[in-house]
Amino acid sequence: MFPSTPRDSDAWDEDATRDVARSAPGRGHFYAGDREDERKPSGDGDDAEFEEEEVRVVPVRRQLSVAIAGFAGLLGAGLVLGAQTSGPDARLPYAIVLFGVQLLYVLAFTMAIRPPAAYTVAGISLVAGALADYAAVTDDSPGVMSLLYVLGGGFVAALVGQAIRPEDRLRLRDALGGTFLVVLGPVCLALLIVLTRRPAGTQAVLMCLGAVGVTLLVAHLTDAVFPKPRIAPQVPRGATGIVLGAMLGTFGAAALGSVLVLPFTPGKGAILGLVVAGIAALVDLAVNYSEAGRGLAGDAPTFWVARHMQGPLGAFALAVPATYILAVFVLS
Template sequence: MFPSSTPDTGRDPWPDQSPGGPPSAPRPGDDEERAERGGPRRARRDGEPARRPPAEPGDEKGEEVTPPVEVRRPLALSVAGFAALLGTGLVLAAQTSGPGHRLPFTIVVLSVQLLSVLAWTMAARPPALAVVAAVSAVAAVTADTLAVQTDVARLMPLVQVLLVGLVAAVLGQLVRRVDRVRVTDSLRGTALIVAGVVAFGTLIVLSRIPAGTQTMTVCLTAAGVALTVARATDAFAAWPRLAPQVPRGAAGVVGGAMVGTLVSALLGSYLVTPFTPTRAAIMGLVAAVAAVLADLAVGYAEAGRLMAGEQPTMWVARHMQGPLAGFALAAPAAYAMCKLVL
């Protein structure tokens, strides 16, 4: 008995074959269309990625170039003037310090510390801002008091104040749930605020060391000149740009450090032993480089906050924090140079 249907029953017809009929003849335009599509189609094996047609030159889009931030000349000159005034005030106040007569210099240092607390907290806006500001102010007063009243002039009491203040600031941020979420992200900013405030107390300790006042004169002058020259240079020639989002140039940073070192070497030639132009140049170089790098780091931090979408607040405080950070880092650098070089 033969089957009622042929073996080909149930099979799908070929693409070019109509069901139940002979294969259709190729159409006239099939060969040209296949040639335009890149030749005959090849069967793809299992696991082999599909080929993509090559992109045409017109489809490639160039990377979007971010326009650099505009350098505002009046603002740069204003910051340079503030750095010059701050450095002059600290240097002149250091000359009034003497055995049994350190209150005027301490008041000046405390004023700078409170100004730093205002500028840094309003610019960074850490969680529990009022708590961080209060802890930093208390740490400043405690550090200055210990720097004046300890029997031996040393930095260990200031380090202890720094650790206690940092722990107190973090614990204050953990009280509320809203602030607790941001503690990890803002830990570095909180530590820099407390550390920067306590660092100014190093100047009071330095004033109690032999040749400490002269060291402050050399290092603070170098830092002030470096910051002033760097900002003034950016007002006229912010080139080459270090980053498109930061309105600073390498010429100002390098030139400020060089001019600050030169001024410190000139001061060393007028000071008495153990100061020499070489020693003063080394001390001034370290202080100037520390100051301009701290100022530059503040600019990068501010640009990062703006790129993250944070709204800027109190533009005066934001632009004061650069010179304040520069002198805050120059203070412990001056203390280290006094111990290592002299």
């Protein structure tokens, strides 16, 4: 008869079906444009949330910065004064003081690094520190060879202790650097006793550890007042404090070099201060970066006391080998 033509009612049905499909997700058929419209708000929300997490800034806690600065100042004063009072018949009391610092170091770094067989590593590190102190006190001629033997033996013993259990062996390769760092600190601190037995070694301890103490003290006090510009959003430190602390630490060592007797000079004091102040600032900052990395990785944070003591303890411990090397090659 007549060719079939679409009716108005059919067109109305198609429009109604399309409207129902748009208004009720999961029913009817969506066009490609509808899918993009539906997914776009969700995607934008996820991106916004991701960007918000990415730029989240960790606040600088002023009272905490002052507390860390105070701890660094007290630690430096104790190590320097103990070295000044150490003598041929008074090395044992200084060794006892150093063992207390070694204990704090081992506890802080073991809690932070969390190596396999942590209790075993901590115990071996403390034994290595005690043996290093004993060797530094009782050796006829002061030197580092006996301490190097203690360091090597302690590191090997720690690796053997980590290889006993299968679950610890699986993490052994990835934890080599952290395990070595835990064992290294106590042995490095024992070098202070060796330095007090060398000519001009006690004055070198005063100059270098004084520079380290000034660097950390000024850096953290500056963070409490003006923590800008920020090193990184996740790291609660300011570049102003780090630079200012290293500069004043170097200046303090140069000033001491001008008042101490030969072989000290302002130039040699500036060299010693620059090296140890730079090491202290970098080690202290590296501790903050490692803690921020653990937070970004979703790991549990370090116990708060160990976390805040770790920077000053690591800075002093790792500045001691540099002090010994500079005392041997620059002041001799």
